[in-house]
Amino acid sequence: MTALGARGGPSRATSADGAEPEAARAQRLAAQLAAQAPRYFPEIARGQSDVQLLRVYRGALASVYAFELRSGSHVRGVMLKLPRPPGAAPDPAGACQPDRPRVAPVLAARERIESEHAALAAIEAKLCAQADPRFGWIRVLDLLRGEPALVTQRAEDPPLKQRLARAHRLAPAARGAELRVPFRNAGAWLRNYHELPALAHTRERGALAAEFGESLRRLADFLVERGAPPSLGELARGCAREAQRLLPAQLPLGTSHGDLAPRNVLVGPAGRVTLLDTRAAWRAPIYEDLAYFGVSLRSARAQLYSGGLFFRESLLQELETSFLAGYFGAEPVPAASLRLFRVQCLLDRWASLVHAERETGIAGRARIAAAHHTLWRALRASCAAALRASCAAA
Numbered sequence: 001m002t003a004l005g006a007r008g009g010p011s012r013a014t015s016a017d018g019a020e021p022e023a024a025r026a027q028r029l030a031a032q033l034a035a036q037a038p039r040y041f042p043e044i045a046r047g048q049s050d051v052q053l054l055r056v057y058r059g060a061l062a063s064v065y066a067f068e069l070r071s072g073s074h075v076r077g078v079m080l081k082l083p084r085p086p087g088a089a090p091d092p093a094g095a096c097q098p099d100r101p102r103v104a105p106v107l108a109a110r111e112r113i114e115s116e117h118a119a120l121a122a123i124e125a126k127l128c129a130q131a132d133p134r135f136g137w138i139r140v141l142d143l144l145r146g147e148p149a150l151v152t153q154r155a156e157d158p159p160l161k162q163r164l165a166r167a168h169r170l171a172p173a174a175r176g177a178e179l180r181v182p183f184r185n186a187g188a189w190l191r192n193y194h195e196l197p198a199l200a201h202t203r204e205r206g207a208l209a210a211e212f213g214e215s216l217r218r219l220a221d222f223l224v225e226r227g228a229p230p231s232l233g234e235l236a237r238g239c240a241r242e243a244q245r246l247l248p249a250q251l252p253l254g255t256s257h258g259d260l261a262p263r264n265v266l267v268g269p270a271g272r273v274t275l276l277d278t279r280a281a282w283r284a285p286i287y288e289d290l291a292y293f294g295v296s297l298r299s300a301r302a303q304l305y306s307g308g309l310f311f312r313e314s315l316l317q318e319l320e321t322s323f324l325a326g327y328f329g330a331e332p333v334p335a336a337s338l339r340l341f342r343v344q345c346l347l348d349r350w351a352s353l354v355h356a357e358r359e360t361g362i363a364g365r366a367r368i369a370a371a372h373h374t375l376w377r378a379l380r381a382s383c384a385a386a387l388r389a390s391c392a393a394a
Helices: 022-040 109-130 160-165 173-177 180-194 209-225 231-246 286-298 301-305 313-328 335-355 361-393
Strands: 050-058 062-071 074-083 140-144 149-153 253-255 265-267 273-275 282-285
Touching: 022 050, 022 062, 022 074, 022 140, 022 149, 062 109, 074 109, 109 140, 109 149, 109 180, 160 180, 160 265, 173 313, 180 253, 180 265, 180 273, 180 286, 180 313, 209 231, 209 335, 231 335, 231 361, 253 286, 282 286, 286 313, 286 335, 301 361, 335 361
Parallel strands: none
Antiparallel strands: 050 062, 062 074, 074 149, 140 149, 253 282, 265 273
16 A cells, blocks of 8 residues: 655655654545545455545645545545645635624535535435436545544536636637537526525525625725725625615525635536535525626636736636526526626635735736726626616616
8 A cells, every 4th residue: 555645755754843744644535545445446355455545635724635445357436635734824815814894604624524424425425316318527535534524526527717727818619619508507506406495504694784884884995905996895885785676585595615716616528517515504585696696707817917917808708708698597587686796706816916915026926916907897887787777677
């Protein structure tokens, strides 16, 4: 049995406070996988599997270990997601820090792992019963108690983010057109997820229109305090007033994804899609995920740092329309509500960027300046669209 480090060699990372060294942790996980392999994959005989660690992905709150199990002609990929170990380096993106307003609270690392296990199992059961060829799912293998560790079979499909990047402004138009089917299927997959019943750990938040308006005000105040144009506050308050007038007092809720972006959508043959990082932690307004996905297209790093020039806006609009068509089907799209929630998403995205700024040097400062400019421009346009639409409705 062999455990390889994140770059193909042994990992020598240690913690100053005596936490388990990285190499020892990898070896321990590999031994656990070897012991459990016959239970996960009956075709693998006990004691006859070779386990290799291919790579470690280190995130703000969790680390993901990509392993490969080999036994004769059988090769199986397995992913283990664990909370960041004690003594890990500080979060470079500020995701663990609570000192900024957020649309959704940050879950503790352990809670994220356990809730993701429950959510993946629930959506797997639902989609497996449907047997719809448009939808894939992550196969859950185990939840190892203690740390805890979520064990899943590795998904082989590439992320939608990768395919979208090839449809940049200078690419042939056909590359964008071929994305319509996976975008539409992603919307339909999300509808299935929203309709999951609340799980044991799921909590409700943001159910009232008044809470939405207060969220806009908090986010805008935070940004203005940190240098955003003062007019942002008035724009956000105008949208909050319109939300109070246009939105129903009780917002429609669904099982929230919370981080729906092209990086968390896998695309397989014939446009089959699988969504990642599903935790079912909240019952929240369905408009949040729908708006977040559209905003994620326009606030991807390449789009932000290029001043909005990497992708054609017409392409992004076309793909977002396909996504919404997949979600709503024959139902009318609640455009006015989505415009308001896009404002909230853009404010939250900008607040996250401001809170996590770590760029240094001329090039780094230039990238951040371009991102701020792009988000401010997008926010002005979104606020104007929301207010114009509400005036027309009146």
